[in-house]
Amino acid sequence: MPSLPECRSFLSEERERELDAADDEVYAIDARRVIVYVNHAYVAFCEQNGGELGACGLGVSLIGAITAPFLKRFYGEAYDRVFRSGEPWRSRYLCHSPEETRTFDMSVEPVAVDGIVRGAIVLHHLRERGEAPLGPVEPREYRNASGFVRLCSVCRRVQPPNDPSWIWVPSLLASPAGTVSHGICESCEATYYDELP
Ligand SMILES: [Zn+2]
Structure with missing residues (x-):
């Protein structure tokens, strides 16, 4: 070495x-x-x-x-x-x-x-x-039935269960805490897949 x-x-x-x-x-x-x-x-x-x-x-x-x-x-x-x-x-x-x-x-x-x-x-x-990325003000459930939070692995937007949109949830940016499943949101998909040959 x-x-x-x-x-x-x-x-x-x-x-x-x-x-x-x-x-x-x-x-x-x-x-x-x-x-x-x-x-x-x-x-x-x-x-x-x-x-x-x-x-x-x-x-x-x-x-x-x-x-x-x-x-x-x-x-x-x-x-x-x-x-x-x-x-x-x-x-x-x-x-x-x-x-x-x-x-x-x-x-x-x-x-x-x-x-x-x-x-x-x-x-x-x-x-x-x-400014801070605004998440919904209403408290809502971000975990699915199995207890997973689905995060974009690039930008860390969250996809709530039964909802196709990807949103910023400031409190989950800091520490998603617990179990996380990774996906990719549309905007990151456009960036990272389209640039590939
Ligand atoms: Zn993303």
Whole structure:
């Protein structure tokens, strides 16, 4: 196993200092798609959003950490393209919290050493933030008869039982608590399936 400094040798000290000071959340991955660098803003974001650094920090396999198969494929193929072509890739995603809506721009910038892509810097820029996503004010049952809450595995909208719509339920964004079954809402389906070749 190469050591961490070896794995991130594609990052110059100067670039690392620059990224350390950035307001945007940044991590870098090596050619195995393993996270080998995280900046302060990323660590702070993880902590504020209840993420475990053991699950989203250094040494974590980016693709391995994705549970939904279609997302694994979407990101797996996107990173393969970046490493193969040496071309950057940009994407946009939603990451709402119970308090506010958030849209992030993600950019993946390959870093080549001697003509070979050795790693990539992944920047997450908060593009827009808004009011909390409004769920229905009326309390209602989100669990089906078996006790499962059905969540979109991408954006975490909820599909109530016997209802085809997908809605934001702020209290369930924070901690769905208990048993969850995963699906994909129409808007995420359009984004993640249509972009696939
Ligand atoms: Zn969704």
